[in-house]
Amino acid sequence: MLKVLAACGNGMGSSLIIKMKIEKVLKDMGLDCEVHHASVGQAKSDARNFDLVLVSHMLVNEFSNVGKAKIIGLINLLSEQEIRDKVEAALKS
Numbered sequence: 001m002l003k004v005l006a007a008c009g010n011g012m013g014s015s016l017i018i019k020m021k022i023e024k025v026l027k028d029m030g031l032d033c034e035v036h037h038a039s040v041g042q043a044k045s046d047a048r049n050f051d052l053v054l055v056s057h058m059l060v061n062e063f064s065n066v067g068k069a070k071i072i073g074l075i076n077l078l079s080e081q082e083i084r085d086k087v088e089a090a091l092k093s
Helices: 012-028 040-049 055-062 079-090
Strands: 001-007 033-040 052-056 069-076
Touching: 001 012, 001 040, 012 033, 012 079, 033 040, 040 052, 040 055, 052 055, 052 079, 055 069, 069 079
Parallel strands: 001 033, 001 052, 052 069
Antiparallel strands: none
């Protein structure tokens, strides 16, 4: 099962909205996954427990020492197409 974390600098409410978008995209892709959400502060300490972490492209540099986690920076956090494209690319690499 793919473990995914959605993080947003604006707080838990906005990361919940992003989480719902990610869940929809991953379900449409047929992936077995578990999606969580957190503030960036919390996500920085929890990232190592996930396979993918999706954040604003402006926050990617906030994440270091995240073990196996792949950090995906999104320009438009609500774009299902961008989420799909970047998740596919991350899973291929």
